[in-house]
Amino acid sequence: MTADGGNSGPKGQDRFQLTDRSDIIAVLRQLSRRPELVTAYFNRGRESLVTAVLGVDIERGEVELDQGPDDAVNRRALAADSLICMTREQNVSVRFRVSGLRAGTRSDGPVFRAPLPDSVQRMQRREFFRVPMPVSTPVICRIPTEDGTVYTLRAMDLSLGGVGLVDAAMSLPLRVGDVFTDCELEIPGQDVLAVRLEVRNISRHIFRDGSVGRRLGLAFGGVSGRGTTLLQRYLQRLQIAQRDTSPDHQ
Incomplete structure (x- = not known):
């Protein structure tokens, strides 16, 4: 799979996609508990920043992501059409796309806010992980x-x-x-x-x-x-x- 959202196989990885809202929220909340470092790619994979899932706002239907240390990179990320977020949670590779990014704040600092992704991909290092x-x-x-x-x-x-x-x-x-x-x-x-x-x-x-x-x-x-x-x-x-x-x- 490529950072710009392409799939590595002819049928992609659709069978690993979670599309149920409750499943998506559960995965994002799990990521926020650690929190795991997330690499967010934008501008067709030419740029990236390191972020983390900080929380899920169910009432607004939004996910909160940490802003990076470079203000210029943050501004370019806000102007991008979408971010492809990739991380690992134990033995599982997690990938999701967020669009409509906007700047926000929390008590602990500035954040990115975005509508919940339509799907989350979770794939084991080994497909047949027991x-x-x-x-x-x-x-x-x-x-x-x-x-x-x-x-x-x-x-x-x-x-x-x-x-x-x-x-x-x-x-x-x-x-x-x-x-x-x-x-x-x-x-x-x-x-x-x-x-x-x-x-x-x-x-x-x-x-x-x-x-x-x-x-x-x-x-x-x-x-x-x-x-x-x-x-x-x-x-x-x-x-x-x-x-x-x-x-x-x-």
Whole structure:
């Protein structure tokens, strides 16, 4: 991806875009809590300044950005059509565009104000970064076998590329390389996703009570474009929620 807003692939990175207002606000607020340094590019990437997200004004529908130390650069940024803001938040690359920049002030100094961006792009360093699943609202996977039995297993972790399942009873007959079709992934608050699963690894898993089961690593296949988008949105929301409740953000 280029600093002037171009995309590196033929289809861009649309599947990593958050367009829901509440999701956008959540990401910007997360950035403001540190705050993370943000590089803002303008004039088609020929100029830039280092800033930070200072806050979100929900009533005005605006984001507040720190002004840079160079007044001349700040004036040119204010005159630009838009700023392309790029930063990192832990393992995630974050990018968004703001337009309609204007100067403002806060109790702690001068700021830029701009309407909330229409979208925010969040992309993992690795597309298939695994996210641990909550126990209270589990993701459930149903795997049908040739004899008509349907096995229901809980997900330990999830990514765009596959799922890690807990097989406590160790009753599902399988080996590495097996493929299961017509499986279902039930994600809280979303439609059930139809997936094909290929067994990639099988390992021993010890539960907290000392009992022994299996952890199954399975790769996805046959996920629709809409399914991938729903999966990406769920993972992003879950990561934001987990960071909000982690000790580092209290």
